[in-house]
Amino acid sequence: xxxxxxxxxxxxxxxxxxxxxxxxxxxxxxxxxxxxxxxxxxxxxxxxxxxxxxxxxxxxxxxxxxxxxxxxxxxxxxxxxxxxxxxxxxxxxxxxxxxxxxxxxxxxxxxxxxxxxxxxxxxxxxxxxx
Numbered sequence: 001x002x003x004x005x006x007x008x009x010x011x012x013x014x015x016x017x018x019x020x021x022x023x024x025x026x027x028x029x030x031x032x033x034x035x036x037x038x039x040x041x042x043x044x045x046x047x048x049x050x051x052x053x054x055x056x057x058x059x060x061x062x063x064x065x066x067x068x069x070x071x072x073x074x075x076x077x078x079x080x081x082x083x084x085x086x087x088x089x090x091x092x093x094x095x096x097x098x099x100x101x102x103x104x105x106x107x108x109x110x111x112x113x114x115x116x117x118x119x120x121x122x123x124x125x126x127x128x129x130x
Contacts, residue, residue: 007052011045013065020045022052022060035071042074 005024012019016037022030033048035041046054054060059080064072067084075082 007054007060009049009060009062011062011064011071013069017041018071020048022048037070042071045071 005026007030008023008025010021010023012021018035018037018041020031020033020035022032024030030052031048033044035044049060052060056078059078061081061083062075063083063085064075065085065087066072072082072084
């Protein structure tokens with residue numbers, strides 16, 4: 001594949017249909033298709049891969065959200081690299097909450113007027129009636 005971009009295939013797995021995307025090694029989207037999880041969908045996928053240079057000797061690698069199913073089983077025959085990707089692993093992780101050191105944390109409150117800064121501004125309900 002000298003002089004050509006490397007091509008990669010990603011398949012967004014769903015119950016009955018799947019979205020296929022081909023990208024080059026710089027991440028540029030080259031093609032998208034919607035396929036079914038049957039022989040017809042597999043044929044559409046193979047035709048798309050062949051259109052972008054897929055051969056038995058030089059197969060385009062595939063990343064897919066599952067490790068099971070008809071499409072995956074057939075893709076794994078031959079020399080093709082098939083990568084089962086956990087979609088949760090590909091999403092950004094949530095940022096950790098900011099934890100202040102103990103010495104600068106405000107004291108815990110159990111209700112109105114319990115924080116030292118509010119003791120005089122918000123007297124407890126019992127004291128307010130006096």
